[in-house]
Amino acid sequence: PRETGVPPEPVEGSPRVAQIMRFGFPGLDNIRSHKDYIISYDKRNRVPHWVFEHLTRDSCQRTEGVDRANSDFKVDESIHPFFQSSNKDYKYSGFDRGHMAPAGNHRNDQQMCNETFLLSNMAPQVGKGFNRDKWENLERYVRKMTKLYRNVYVCTGPLYLPHMEQDGKMYVKYQVIGQNNVSVPTHFFKVVVGETDSKDLEMEAFVLPNQEIPDNTPLDNFRVPPDSVERAAGLLFFDRLSREKLSRVNGQKTGKSW
Amino acid sequence: PRETGVPPEPVEGSPRVAQIMRFGFPGLDNIRSHKDYIISYDKRNRVPHWVFEHLTRDSCQRTEGVDRANSDFKVDESIHPFFQSSNKDYKYSGFDRGHMAPAGNHRNDQQMCNETFLLSNMAPQVGKGFNRDKWENLERYVRKMTKLYRNVYVCTGPLYLPHMEQDGKMYVKYQVIGQNNVSVPTHFFKVVVGETDSKDLEMEAFVLPNQEIPDNTPLDNFRVPPDSVERAAGLLFFDRLSREKLSRVNGQKTGKSW
Numbered sequence A, B: 001p002r003e004t005g006v007p008p009e010p011v012e013g014s015p016r017v018a019q020i021m022r023f024g025f026p027g028l029d030n031i032r033s034h035k036d037y038i039i040s041y042d043k044r045n046r047v048p049h050w051v052f053e054h055l056t057r058d059s060c061q062r063t064e065g066v067d068r069a070n071s072d073f074k075v076d077e078s079i080h081p082f083f084q085s086s087n088k089d090y091k092y093s094g095f096d097r098g099h100m101a102p103a104g105n106h107r108n109d110q111q112m113c114n115e116t117f118l119l120s121n122m123a124p125q126v127g128k129g130f131n132r133d134k135w136e137n138l139e140r141y142v143r144k145m146t147k148l149y150r151n152v153y154v155c156t157g158p159l160y161l162p163h164m165e166q167d168g169k170m171y172v173k174y175q176v177i178g179q180n181n182v183s184v185p186t187h188f189f190k191v192v193v194g195e196t197d198s199k200d201l202e203m204e205a206f207v208l209p210n211q212e213i214p215d216n217t218p219l220d221n222f223r224v225p226p227d228s229v230e231r232a233a234g235l236l237f238f239d240r241l242s243r244e245k246l247s248r249v250n251g252q253k254t255g256k257s258w
């Protein structure tokens, strides 16, 4: 059950994990703390369950000399070999190695940037029209929120959504790639909380299909009620933060139905 | 990484969870301890990740008056409402509410039996030819092992196995039922360790498809290498027990390839 208050902003110098996870863990399965993001890894699907980031204007600053070109896509050796994904799984699959925690959010130092290139942080994404386009737009939109909000907290992950087939029944279907059967999610989500200087809290939630999306499709089209993502993902987002404390959800004043 | 020894038999009077989980947890996601079995619940799929039982001749004895007819299929209220399954999900679905920890293993007292009827312990199973037939044969086979072995440890759960389609690509596809989108697994596994009075340890592993199976199909046809189940399930079974300490795997002396 959700708590009823607003956990205070951790004091400066608090462990980074306490800052990033201030509003609660979406789940507790197989968690790893990196320097600037936290991940729960899905050992069955060989992709993340979720990754969590805390963004500020400062944390998104690029330090001179930090460059994603210096980072290599690397097997995460902290994962048991049975459950790792490898570069070979993605090669010739037709899918990009899509960052869940984007490199562009972690340019303070090279190690932070490198850690986003661990293959445990990847899921297979359609390249053109998605990873390199609409999904990247959404990443950029979230990063830009740091210009308006003191703190931005974002949880990102894959979904495997059902669809109805001709027999009238509902099915989940997704491709798996490579020798390690890396799952190709049908959709991806981002659930974001922004906190203003005056401690106003707002939440936004997006679900995008893992497919080529026309460039002129507005991001607003992909807004969804946060609880629909929770049900589909099997996760609870920001559950230490009472939903009643949010002044807006998806840009709408709360108290309305959303 | 697996450990190298054999954890000793917990002394009599040890907590039941220490006895059941003697050889290690297959995973650590969302675990609940019941009186006579342990479960890890899959909040996304609304079925177990795995259930774990420890069977002995005594534990399988039926106490006079204990009867599964006194047990009701009940929603597990300890699960967040977003992730529960309900009787309504199964009704008219065409699938049985298939016990992962079978009622027949827990007849020492009525509460133990009742706890196996929590819907969190269920997954949708084909009824005729599977839940009521071949899968039940396997449950009976495991229970009968207690006549030969001092201790029987068994882990049971669902699988979602990929298949190749005409386009040459691999896909995972499974039905979901009811308003809660309860997943219908493609297969189910049991991985069993038996320990003899002379402390010989043997392992067996079975994977059965969730479909009508002809009655004359021998259970032996469904034996698989334990590590193939581990890779597919994203779990490690009996990982506190060194595989080198096993005298047999699937009835074959070890040292051979299996």
Ligand SMILES: [Mg+2]
Pocket: A098, A099, A102, A131, A132, A136
């Ligand atoms: Mg990307």
Ligand SMILES: [Mg+2]
Pocket: B098, B099, B102, B131, B132, B136
């Ligand atoms: Mg049954």
